[in-house]
Amino acid sequence: MSQPEPLACPDCQSQKLRGLYARDPTAAPVVFIACAACETLIASFRLDHAFLNATEPEAVAAMLGNRAFESGRELTENLDTLRAEAQQRYDAARAQDDPADANSNNITPGEAPDA
Amino acid sequence: MHPTLRRSIGLAIAALSVFAGLTGLFAPLGLDAPEQVALAILILAAALWISEAVPLFVTSLAILLLALVWLVPVLADADMPANNADYTAPFFSDVILLFLGGFTLSAALRKHRFDEQLAKAVLRATGGELPKLIAGVMGVTAVLSMWISNTATAAMMLALCLPLVRHLPDHHTGRRSLILAIPLAANIGGIGTPIGTPPNAIAIRYLQERGESIDFFTWMLASMPAVLAMLVLAWIGLFLAAGKQRGHVLEISPEEAAPSASPFAERAWRPILVIVVTACTVLGWVTDGLHPFTPGTVALLPVVVFFGAGALDTGDLRAMAWDVLLLMGGGLCLGEIMQRSGLAATMLDALPLDNAPTIAVLAAIAVTACLMSTFMSNTASATLLLPLVMGLSALDPSPLALSVAIACSLAMALPISTPPNAIAFSSGEIRAKDLLLFGGAASIIGLALLITLGPWWWSVIGL
Numbered sequence: 374m375s376q377p378e379p380l381a382c383p384d385c386q387s388q389k390l391r392g393l394y395a396r397d398p399t400a401a402p403v404v405f406i407a408c409a410a411c412e413t414l415i416a417s418f419r420l421d422h423a424f425l426n427a428t429e430p431e432a433v434a435a436m437l438g439n440r441a442f443e444s445g446r447e448l449t450e451n452l453d454t455l456r457a458e459a460q461q462r463y464d465a466a467r468a469q470d471d472p473a474d475a476n477s478n479n480i481t482p483g484e485a486p487d488a
Numbered sequence: 489m490h491p492t493l494r495r496s497i498g499l500a501i502a503a504l505s506v507f508a509g510l511t512g513l514f515a516p517l518g519l520d521a522p523e524q525v526a527l528a529i530l531i532l533a534a535a536l537w538i539s540e541a542v543p544l545f546v547t548s549l550a551i552l553l554l555a556l557v558w559l560v561p562v563l564a565d566a567d568m569p570a571n572n573a574d575y576t577a578p579f580f581s582d583v584i585l586l587f588l589g590g591f592t593l594s595a596a597l598r599k600h601r602f603d604e605q606l607a608k609a610v611l612r613a614t615g616g617e618l619p620k621l622i623a624g625v626m627g628v629t630a631v632l633s634m635w636i637s638n639t640a641t642a643a644m645m646l647a648l649c650l651p652l653v654r655h656l657p658d659h660h661t662g663r664r665s666l667i668l669a670i671p672l673a674a675n676i677g678g679i680g681t682p683i684g685t686p687p688n689a690i691a692i693r694y695l696q697e698r699g700e701s702i703d704f705f706t707w708m709l710a711s712m713p714a715v716l717a718m719l720v721l722a723w724i725g726l727f728l729a730a731g732k733q734r735g736h737v738l739e740i741s742p743e744e745a746a747p748s749a750s751p752f753a754e755r756a757w758r759p760i761l762v763i764v765v766t767a768c769t770v771l772g773w774v775t776d777g778l779h780p781f782t783p784g785t786v787a788l789l790p791v792v793v794f795f796g797a798g799a800l801d802t803g804d805l806r807a808m809a810w811d812v813l814l815l816m817g818g819g820l821c822l823g824e825i826m827q828r829s830g831l832a833a834t835m836l837d838a839l840p841l842d843n844a845p846t847i848a849v850l851a852a853i854a855v856t857a858c859l860m861s862t863f864m865s866n867t868a869s870a871t872l873l874l875p876l877v878m879g880l881s882a883l884d885p886s887p888l889a890l891s892v893a894i895a896c897s898l899a900m901a902l903p904i905s906t907p908p909n910a911i912a913f914s915s916g917e918i919r920a921k922d923l924l925l926f927g928g929a930a931s932i933i934g935l936a937l938l939i940t941l942g943p944w945w946w947s948v949i950g951l
Contacts, residue, residue, distance in 0.1 A: 442639045442809075443811070443867050444540060444544060444865040445904040445907050446904040447540060449904060449913075452910075
């Protein structure tokens with residue numbers, strides 16, 4: 374699998390980033406990636422299919438959104454796949470992550486910005 | 489059965505049915521060419537819907553594809569009416585519009601958190617007493633499930649109830665009762681309105697085709713006694729199952745039952761618009777027959793107003809369960825295939841049902857529908873059964889359609905039987921045998937009530 378280009382700040386070109394995890398009760402969670410040096414917003418990722426391992430019912434609710442599943446079997450398999458994929462991708466990301474790397478992001482909890 | 493084996497068997501049967509249809513292997517059954525094609529499509533649909541070898545909506549689209557490229561030319565060769573529009577029209581029929589409106593109401597009510605407000609208000613009102621809490625959870629879940637997706641309702645209620653359940657000791661019997669209350673009430677509540685669950689709307693569509701239209705209010709009148717009786721019986725069962733620990737009072741912390749930020753807190757006009765338009769839409773549905781508009785036409789009101797006024801946005805539109813609408817469309821398309829090819833009439837002629845006692849026929853159909861739905865999608869079960877049974881000339885169409893639709897929703901014995909069951913089971917608070925015991929009992933009692941009292945009640949209200 375090819376590695377994506379590392380994100381960089383469009384203003385100061387720094388590759389040292391920080392992340393802000395924003396929860397909004399009425400919308401999907403968003404992760405903002407900002408420049409750690411000058412705070413410029415670099416990217417935001419809307420987590421439409423968020424996986425929240427710590428609070429399982431919330432994870433299910435976040436994944437389902439307004440969806441009306443028609444099959445209990447389909448829903449169960451979706452949940453199982455979501456859990457397995459989340460863990461697999463997390464393990465892969467951890468394996469690639471080097472704490473000494475400037476790209477190693479520090480995601481901190483935060484509140485959603487006003488709509 | 490292992491999922492890969494299940495899917496492989498489904499695909500193999502689907503492929504064999506197409507092969508049999510193409511090579512005339514169904515001819516010895518005494519079927520003409522269009523009926524052979526229709527039978528091949530029916531077997532393919534049943535195999536794929538039961539095995540879930542492909543997503544359910546893909547099977548629906550495969551039905552449409554085969555109707556257009558295979559059945560229509562065969563019908564034309566046989567000098568029978570052959571129009572593509574007959575098979576594409578079900579995908580945008582009045583029933584589909586009705587459900588689109590239902591999804592839109594559901595999305596708007598959830599986005600503005602009216603469902604959560606209602607649930608928390610009920611939790612606060614119970615004071616944490618276990619019997620009241622179970623009743624409150626069942627009541628609010630059932631009411632929401634009549635209007636909002638059963639799946640989304642169960643997920644929301646579970647998210648609210650799990651923190652409460654965890655106040656109870658590990659082996660407290662109240663934990664199981666409280667969690668089981670959610671899927672049981674969600675499944676039962678869906679029976680209550682035409683938009684509660686797709687089989688209801690599909691049954692109404694088949695009745696319309698037979699000139700036996702059931703309007704929105706009449707459906708509620710016909711089904712509500714079953715809903716109330718089932719809820720009361722389920723509550724008694726869960727109350728008794730809590731044993732000696734049922735007198736427990738849960739301490740509900742202020743955070744757990746505190747009202748969320750009120751949708752009206754900022755005096756925003758959109759939540760008010762949502763409430764007003766929802767009320768107007770429901771009023772339009774329940775007064776069907778007093779005005780010239782069909783339920784599907786009324787359902788366009790919230791779609792146009794909510795998206796036009798910004799109460800919902802394009803993201804909400806994309807997030808809707810379009811796969812469910814396609815699944816329903818495919819089911820209705822399959823009905824057209826069976827009717828127009830003549831297969832439905834031929835199959836009914838082959839069944840010795842016309843001389844059987846009415847109650848025996850109803851019982852056989854209801855049990856079949858419930859058994860099928862226990863192992864596969866309720867909607868797919870209804871769409872496979874309704875085109876067949878609606879042709880039974882010995883019975884009135886309304887009891888038949890109501891029995892099939894309600895029996896499909898009574899299937900709740902397994903974690904895979906319905907999405908609310910699957911969600912509750914995924915919490916880890918209940919076991920498969922709990923669902924088998926309580927969901928199975930609900931299925932059996934519900935079927936007994938449906939078969940014995942259902943036809944009587946429907947005749948009382950003039951159906």
